[in-house]
């Protein structure tokens with residue numbers, strides 16, 4: 001199996017897992033008899049990270065604007081840069097409309113991706129993309145809150161790479177998970193989803 005096919009399978013598995021999880025959360029909450037049942041799809045929660053310019057960002061900053069959220073790491077050879085280039089293209093097509101989006105890239109590799117590393121990496125993409133890092137604990141909290149997955153994989157000959165959720169999450173202006181968008185989708189399809197999110 002080629003790397004690309006594996007990658008594709010992995011991405012689909014990630015999307016399927018997310019959808020299953022969302023479904024499961026709904027079912028699970030459906031069983032709760034108390035009045036304190038939360039929103040149907042519990043993705044998201046408190047976080048506190050710092051962007052490439054040193055500005056702190058928390059869940060409070062998500063309020064009022066729809067969000068694109070993507071987990072990755074700067075040493076990623078293909079999926080992360082490809083996705084960020086696609087997102088940059090969508091944002092450029094949307095122009096000023098994209099100012100109304102929070103676009104967040106959260107590193108899953110804060111040990112290497114500190115603020116200066118993210119500042120350097122960010123130069124290649126739309127400057128409106130906020131690239132976020134923090135302590136390992138702060139990043140892990142974010143990963144857990146968004147039901148994402150990230151794992152260190154040792155490389156032969158030293159070093160490591162990261163296995164991670166490559167789904168681009170779409171959240172509405174209330175921070176609720178509404179779906180996903182994929183870098184391999186046709187540009188029209190992706191843009192239609194973003195315009196719907198902004199509508």
Ligand code: NI
Nearest residue numbers: 072076079080
């Ligand atoms: Ni990646």
